[in-house]
């Protein structure tokens with residue numbers, strides 16, 4: 001081939017290339033012209049291709065009408081939907097598919113009501129009436145007792161605004177959320193050594209929040225106990241304050257009456273005790289139905305209790321055999337009864353440490369409890385039948401005049417008051433005004 005021949009061939013190829021390109025472009029342009037479709041754009045995104053704008057508008061209108069009927073209030077498509085006629089090879093959707101796509105992708109809105117809890121939108125209702133109904137039912141749930149007052153711990157804000165109908169809550173569903181909260185709870189199972197504080201710290205919670213998630217939880221965690229550590233605390237804390245009246249029994253008391261005609265150690269019931277009854281009114285505080293405080297505010301006696309009366313024998317016979325008296329303190333005798341230093345020692349001296357407990361030697365009534373001159377702090381007990389015991393030089397006295405004491409009852413402490421050279425108990429027995437040797441009766 002000559003050089004000219006080669007050039008000519010190259011030229012022909014170029015020509016062919018241009019022709020092909022022109023034809024291709026022509027085909028493309030023809031093709032576009034033949035595929036004019038309507039693009040449905042929502043939030044800047046093409047969601048469907050329809051035959052034309054009126055098909056889309058008609059479908060949207062039908063859908064809005066259906067939803068309006070369902071909800072019984074006006075529902076409209078959300079603003080922001082765009083229709084654009086474009087040239088595209090895309091096949092437009094048929095009516096059925098277009099309806100499906102638009103129903104799914106286009107947001108329909110209505111004038112609804114949003115409930116914000118502590119500034120966070122949490123519930124959405126179709127209108128105020130539904131919202132009020134919800135709150136009434138929620139309150140009804142926590143209304144107990146008389147004069148019930150309810151409030152919310154959270155700050156609640158209710159506003160009317162355009163809402164997506166997909167977000168609408170039914171009363172039933174809202175009541176469930178109110179009680180159980182949103183989100184799936186995450187459960188921790190208590191193992192050895194877990195404390196409430198550990199669980200709170202490990203889950204970025206405060207102990208207070210843990211308590212909200214697990215109403216009624218205490219510091220006493222049980223192995224295997226399930227504890228919610230995330231998610232679904234109730235939406236509201238309904239605080240209620242109300243009064244309840246409970247019927248309660250009043251226990252009876254037992255009164256003992258000393259009876260000197262009955263032998264010591266014997267008892268006889270002379271009146272049966274009967275419980276009384278009363279109505280007690282409490283002011284109760286509760287959080288979401290869980291009682292957090294209970295204070296008595298009123299009491300009405302329905303029936304007074306009747307005391308049980310028991311007679312107790314006090315007849316005491318001093319005997320030199322088998323001893324009616326017990327040792328008032330334990331210790332050795334440092335000075336006996338009888339002649340001493342040219343006089344008479346009217347009792348016995350029992351050595352005992354300062355402050356040692358002194359017991360009544362027998363049952364009886366206290367006739368003296370106080371200062372007794374040279375005796376110092378003194379207690380005298382009358383045992384009946386003209387028999388008395390005296391306890392002297394005490395450091396303290398635990399009984400008072402007129403009081404009945406049992407055998408062995410604590411009456412005071414050893415001391416060195418009055419004419420005394422050191423801590424000891426001076427113990428006397430007096431019969432019909434005359435002292436006797438106590439050792440005869442101990």
Ligand SMILES: [Zn+2]
Pocket residue numbers: 335345347348349425426427
């Ligand atoms: Zn003495």
